[in-house]
Amino acid sequence: MEKYKELTDLVASLAGDFEKxxxxxxxxxxxxxxxxxxxxxxxxxxxxxxxxxxxxAGKA
Incomplete structure (x- = not known):
């Protein structure tokens, strides 16, 4: 779930600039x-x- 947290953090960091x-x-x-x-x-x-x-890698 680390990758998902990275995604949500990245999107959340843009919220203020989107509003502005x-x-x-x-x-x-x-x-x-x-x-x-x-x-x-x-x-x-x-x-x-x-x-x-x-x-x-799982197929190999």
Whole structure:
């Protein structure tokens, strides 16, 4: 469940910037949201590869 905690922590860390950008129109927060989403995409790609590797290791 460590990976799930990483995911929830990452998403939670973006909450304030989402609010600042969408509700208050703060453009700097929008930049941070984009950077956070890029981090999330990298995390997702790495996690997907890890899951696939573990799945394939079980077949061998």
């Amino acid at each position: 950008f969408y509700d208050k129109g703060n453009n700097a927060a929008g930049t941070r949201v984009r950077a956070g989403m890029a981090t999330l995409a990298k995390w997702a790609k790495d996690t997907r590869a890890e899951v696939q590797a573990k799945k394939n």
